[in-house]
Amino acid sequence: MYPLYKSLNLSKIDESIREFWEEHNIFEKSIEQRPVENSFVFYEGPPSANGKPGIHHVMARTVKDMFCRYQSMKGKRVERKGGWDTHGLPIELAVEKELGITKEDIGKKVSVDEYNKACRETVMRYKDMWDDLTRKMAYWVDLEKPYITFENTYIESVWYLLKRLYDKDLLYKGYTIQPYSPKAGTGLSSHELNMPGAYKDVTDTTVVAQFKAIPDTLPDFLVGEEHLHFLAWTTTPWTLPSNTALTVGPKIDYVLVQTYNQYTFQPVQLILAKALVGKQFSGKYEAVEDAADLANYEAGAKKIPYFIKKECKGADLVGIRYEQLLPFALPAENPENAFRVIAGDFVTTEDGTGIVHTAPTFGADDAMVAKKANPPVPPLLVKDQQDNLVPLVDLQGKFRPEMGEFGGQYVKNEYYMNDDAPDKSIDVQLAIKLKTENKAFKVEKYVHNYPHCWRTDKPVLYYPLDSWFVRSTAMKDRMVELNKTINWKPKHTGEGRFGKWLENLQDWNLSRSRYWGIPLPIWRNEDGTKEICIGSLEQLQTEIDKANAALGKTQEVPKDLHRPYIDDIVLVTEDGEPMHRELDLIDVWFDSGSMPYAQWHYPFENQEKFKTNYPADFIAEGVDQTRGWFFTLHAIGVMAFDSVAFKNVVSNGLVQDKHGQKMSKSKGNAVEPFETLATYGLDATRWYMISNAQPWDNLKFDADGIGEVSRKFFGTLYQTYNGIFAQYANIVDFNYKEDYVPLAERKSIDRWIISKLNSLIKDVNADYADYEPTNAARRVQNFVDRDLSNWYIRLNRKRFWSQSYGKDEITAFQTLYDCLVTVAKLMAPISPCFADWLFRNLNDASQKEGAESVHLADFPEADESAIDTALEERMNYAQRISSLILSLRKKENLRVRQPLAKILLPVLDPSFIEQVDGVKDLILSEVNVKEIEYLTDASGVIKKRIKPNFKTLGRRLGKDMKAAAQAIGGFNQDDIANLEKTGSYTLVVGDNSHELTLEDFDISAEDIPGLLVANDGPLTVALDITLDxxxxxxxxxxxxxxxxxxxxxxxxxxxxxxxxxxxxxxxxxxxxxxxxxxxxxxxxxxxxxxxxxxxxxxxxxxxxxxxxxxxxxxxx
RNA sequence: CCCGAAAUGGCGCAAUGGUUAGCGCAGCUGUCUUAUAUGCAGAAGGUUGUAGGUUCAAAUCCUACUUUCGGGACCA
Known part of the structure; x- marks a missing residue:
């Protein structure tokens, strides 16, 4: 007996099926029943369990689950090892907030042990919730043996990878400009900079400085000009002593302006961007037309005249040298290359002067453009007492002694404690100095947005910091090359976003100065001349033994490889000199990018396992991971193993609310996943997500859409099973025990739906294989709704509830059974519970297949011999003709229950008769008409319509097409008849004549005068409505x-x-x-x-x- | 500022460069049903974001702009 149900309850179904799976270990069986050699490798991108899961996780995981289930049904062994991302700043912040401490308190108020322990616990805070979601959305992933990034085995594998890079000379230590908080003594990540409230409006003293050009270096067109200065604007005057270059936009127009300095009244000639003259020479400045008018100026006059003397491009200025603005110190290296004009594309004429004051020690853009220049412009670094190169501002935010009277002062007043701040800030003091030295063109207050340290609330400095880098640029070309072998869904993410990113690759800053993360396994001696990179615990043991011997210590490999334990380990150089660990942790992205190796503790264990599980056939994550996980996987794969890490990748879009707005807790528009799943069931939720938009398009999530899906698709399918199939199959005891009725012995309608079904199987297979699940879902949906329910069932209802049980009924039941069981399989990857419910309802009773679950069954393969396109076309005629008749009945208010005498079909093509005759009975019974009469051409009553065949004609006629279309449109019935008789037509357009054949026309019946007629494209039907x-x-x-x-x-x-x-x-x-x-x-x-x-x-x-x-x- | 994507009836989506731009939802009118949480038929709803261009022919290709979303601006 097939189970019958009172009503459809999707959430009840999914719950019972999930229980069934768990009880019978269906997931495990689905993996184990497939051979090891035939694997499909999937990598799970580890979520962080310290945040709650959202609805977008349901989307992302549906995509992952779907293709894994599909491949599994295709016979592949698909292991899915779960994982947890456990490191990173959010976890530290959460812990600190909870313990009510700051970083400084670690080791004081709270022991490092406690801190570490708290991090470990916090990291799994919401693990239960995640596990619950995993279960409730039927995401199949192995959470019994997940990889966890904080475990020693994982860390050891990461160390192995780092060492591999190190040995290839792909790790180095260098400077980079980073946001830095002097009061907190730490660099800040952009994550921290982006915290709410970090950016504040502040009022700063800004200076437009005059940089005096050195006459010898002027290009021809400026030779002889006196008092020549460049104008450059800065909102951070304290960086002016560190200026080593001026940057101009090579294509920007610049002018030479003759005028007087407003503070010293001295005559000056100034260079700035043409577009900004108006902005800079506002207020008391006054343009004059004649250079002679300048002479009338008297010092202190209300208005200062200025005269535009010359014009040039930025490129013309490149190379000019200027006097150092504030000569406190010279760059320690290559000072001869400093203080000149260079070109940079980032220069704009939005504000300032179009000439950018460039201090490579304190600006990222500055450092980059300085480095690019030929020869490179040196940063203003000086040597300290240990001969280290340091900037003019120290780590406390104070000027170094080289700064003379300014030495020892904080560069920002905010850094002083209490009331110690001087009346005049460094910025103001410098401005005054510049004014008196004829070096300031303008000094103003300026309000702008500037980032602040979220912890100290003090402004951030951009400051060069020591960091460890991965030399990814060295492997850039190979990364680009291998990326081209990856199948990206959608393509543009791989070519565009990811491809461009690779082409503009920067070295990867690996350093993080934090506690909770994987420690960088590099030890260095005091002066940094000797270092060692540790790649395994064994090596660490060996080195510890050496060190213990040399230093007489009793160190051991720490039980926990995290800080601070690992920091206590002192190693020695070959000469016995002690080496200490570089205190940095590594970027957590390196953790996750290491998972293909570290999840198996490769190469220390599971070498075979790794070989068969690398690279991945398939990964999927949100598009936001493009530069995150997708990149780190790829980078590490290419750099360490010269291999892609994944072959196919789906980058799914965002889940937005129904108005297209980003979901966020603060807006209150975040959708609660558990609620949604409980209300609609996981099957409808997943089906909705996949069928509504392609995974890489943003999904406008609207719960009403799930309702629609569950009514329309699941409701129909349920009713087809429950109301039609099961109910009547039980009555006649159909159990699929009879022999399979050969196709040839079935009615055409049966062969038709079977043909449709096989076409569907073929297409759906192609869709899944090509990672196009949305097409697959829509196809299945259309089949169920349009073909199966609204045509096949509707036309065959009687065969199911006829009380007799002969061959015809058996055929109908077999056909419907096959359709249903196949649909169950086709939809199983997307809506796994309902599919299994349907499958098991059918299969448990019929025992037709051995599989105890649809997920253990094989995915259907199309039987090409069952596909009959002519039959499908025939049926298409039947549907359209029926529809036309019904619309005619409607128009004339003729109930379908009232039989009519006949349908008249104009026939222009003899094969049409054959096609329609094949489905004649269907049409007649569907529209309740007694007979079909074909009206052939000979009858002469058909009025025809003619249209040019644009496809064949367009190419040949080209420009004449328009005239031809008009000519053909003007054909009368005789012209058409003539054309049909002769089969050719000579079209004359202007001077050209074209020989046209019947192929070049579309002729269709349009009307039968005197009868009730309707058209649908080329189809025309007429209805005889006389009643006897x-x-x-x-x-x-x-x-x-x-x-x-x-x-x-x-x-x-x-x-x-x-x-x-x-x-x-x-x-x-x-x-x-x-x-x-x-x-x-x-x-x-x-x-x-x-x-x-x-x-x-x-x-x-x-x-x-x-x-x-x-x-x-x-x-x- | 740079990069990517998108823009098609009220909403969600379709449409190998080819001539009436489709489908679903919602609303309207009518109607069928012993499978319906249906279905069917009809009416209404569109200058395919704007402006140019290419072409015999553009929703589709090109350019610019506008708007929305996302990413980046050295944290990846």
């Missing part, structure tokens, strides 16, 4: 059947109950009863039908033409 008594009587009989059936239903009779009918004598029904008594009785399972004068206690039924009669229906 016989037809009217039959129409009435059908009405009666309908009313009687309604009564049966309202009286809750069983489907099989027999009845007796008494009908009130009435002229309207007499002919019907006379001629169609048997028909009425058959349809309504009546044993008798009698006409009586009056019906004692029956009911009234309404018939057309406002006839109302009494009727009595009783169980026989």
């Amino acid at each position: 008594d016989q037809l009217l009587a039959e129409g009435t009989a059908r009405e009666l059947v309908n009313r009687i059936q309604n009564i049966r239903k309202s009286k809750d009779f069983n489907v099989t109950d027999r009845i007796t009918i008494y009908l009130e004598q009435n002229d309207a029904v007499v002919p019907a009863v006379e001629h169609f008594k048997d028909y009425i009785c058959n349809e309504t399972l009546a044993t008798s039908l009698s006409l009586t004068d009056a019906v004692a206690d029956g009911e009234k039924i309404e018939l057309p033409n406002e006839v109302s009669i009494g009727i009595q229906v009783e169980k026989a």
